[in-house]
Amino acid sequence: MPGPTKRPPVLVLRDVAKSFGPVVALRSGSLSVDAGSIHGLVGENGAGKSTLVKIVAGVHRRDSGTFELDGAAVDFGSTADSKAAGVAVIYQEPTLFPDLSVTENIFMGRQPLGRGRRIDRAAMRTEAESLFRRLGVMIDPRRPARGLSIADQQIIEIAKAISLDARVLVMDEPTAALSGVEVDRLFAVARSLRDEGRALVFISHRFDEVFDLCDTVTVMRDGDYVSTDATADTSVEQIVARMVGREVSDLFPKVDATVGDVVLEVEGLTSVGTFHDVTFSVRAGEIVGLAGLVGAGRSEIARAVFGVDRYDAGHVRIAGRDLRAHNPRAAIRAGIGFVPEDRRKQGLVVDSSVARNVAGAIRGGLARAGVLTSRAETRAAGPWAARLEVKTNALDMTAATMSGGNQQKVVLAKWLATNPRLLIVDEPTRGIDVGTKAEVHRLLSDLAGQGMAILMISSELPEVLGMADRVLVVREGRITAELDRDSATPEAVMHAATVTTVPAAGADTRTEVTA
């Protein structure tokens, strides 16, 4: 129920923009939330939802645009500012002090004081108990926060927000790690807060939840505001179309390549609690896209295939031969290259030189009689840096000084130097500028054209759809759809990535994640 009397919205953001260096995270974000309503915020990964939330929370400062709370312009420099103004944000995974009691967590930093400026524990506990009664949940306020389920931790965050008398509550994907029962309880709490006249913003990738809970829904795409509708007046199909709606095929050209023999076969790969019974194959000359939401288990599958992570069951075969589990060296020898998700932490050694990074995976072969010289590394690295047009003054410059796009080229050069049969790329263009992005796409396309097998993980739907010959959709650790180039529409992929077709099975997986 939207507010019975027409009041001005509590929270208003208009044309808010935010960039991180050259990367534009939020181009023009707008959001208008009424008191006494629940407002859904949806969009693909990278649409700018989280950035918007962080601006509201005071984590980031906007570069431009209007930000009003109760009609007054505000500008939060820190999370303390936003809390003081009555804004509370509940994240997917709350950060409580595990060794302190539930009560102490709620009153952290503003404990009620009794006689002689001592903390009044009794008052604290009474207050906590009344908060939980109001929320209708059973949590012992005396127990330590350690060991509480994520759902209970979120309730504690909500209790904290209410005790601060927050007028605006933002919940950033609160249900991602909750089981069915826990979601129901959270929704009951959310509805009672709405009925008290508070404004709630609810971010979720699950449309059934958005339509179940929210009064209005705002769609974002590519850092822009798209639309706001009452949920009663719209449909899942409409929302999905708005989330993805854009022409994709011209952006990412994939050259047609002759598809050859099977290079990678993955069979029944399982890692308890992360992914289950994953089976797929990649052929020479083919780009296979792994699509899905962040946290669906795509990167974990790739890491297990390459051997940096362990898996519990299943087989990985390269060109018909079994690959040893949990052994990246064996994977490299077998001809796998792996461009990981986190460039600066996993992809390269940023404090090492360009030459040493590029030669990193082949240096064993560069040693003469066991002796490896910098000269040999530099000589081997130079041509690969040139092929990828890495921008650097000299090969002994550290990678730390380079832009994200250039660092990614260094990582790609490192793996191309090993002459791999299979290249796994995890978010190959995340956080890099448009020009370099196009270069990376052209490179991947060329490599496939020359007969390399490529497994590409990307959270950017247009990238996957434009580049991949086949798309595998992962949801909650399982492959839920395999779509060929013609049937891989944005709607089909988003549907397979978000909609729980068999509720029972979905609930199972979620319980495992929580445990």
Next chain:
Amino acid sequence: MSAPTVSRPDAGLARVYPAHARPLWRRVLLTREVAMIALLVVVYEYSMNNVGNFDGPLTLYYLFLDTAPILLIALPMTLVIITGEIDLSVASVVGLSSVLVGVLHQDAGLSIPVAGAIAILVGAVCGAFNGFLVAYVGLPSLAVTIGTLALYRGIAVGILGTTAKTDFPEKWTDLAKKRIWEDHPYPTILIPFLVLLVAFALLLHFSPFGRGVFEIGLNDEAAHFTGVNVELTKLWLFVLAGAVSAFAGIYYTLRFGSARGDNATGLELQVIAAVLLGGVSIFGGRGALHGVIAGVLLIGVLASAMRLENQTVNLINIVIGVLLVLSVISTSFLSWASGLATRGRGLGPLRRRSSAADHK
């Protein structure tokens, strides 16, 4: 089926990069290591001219005899610290090895080479135990080696109690003190040291293994993703530290002709101080062996010059301590200043340092 070949880039058309951003003399001379060597030369020259008897025939000879165990153990310690770990148990391994040589030679009647070989083997096992706990169990090396520091020392003292074994063949005790050439101040222990120095320099600076050592120190996760066997590398380094410490223990025993459980107590801190003075970063990832050798010798020269000037041990320790603190400050300050000069903004190197501390 053959792997697809990525066409080799055509060198004629593609961009050619210079190998180095700075000219050779700047790369070679403007380093922490060369600064340490220069300081060593200055202190040495000053002492030769101004300290009475420093130019005498015995000064250098005793300097080498006394610093030999530190020189030896500093080699593997450098590699261990570059990976971002630390080994505090080395001096206890020296003590244990000393006791083993004494007991095996005098009570079990084994010859010195056989007893020594067994001691080195035991030292390697001690190192392997450290390495296993650090690399495969994943415990912090500081805690593990504080524990084994007490453990190995306890075993050593437990075997011999407070007694000493002092009966060693003169052939061997003389060898430990013998000079390579009659009229020169170089004792024979420098020969195995130089052999090990060449081996460790090749290992650290000129081998794929050594590149892995640096990468582990800079970013062990990225090293793992590039195919470096992080666990095995660390295990080997601890094994080497144990074995070299045991060898130093044999030398220690023969040089003083005495096998005692409390031999070389506290030596680990002298070794670590010298390694850090030599320019190795305690956060890992940075350092070079020539700097470390200069660091060890600088401490040795300072100590013997001050001793000749009749200064007390306390004052010597104060000077070395101040020098160490200054050297740590100077690296932070120098990189901050150079960052300020080249980039125009001052926070770069400091931020990088804190990120280095973070990933530890």
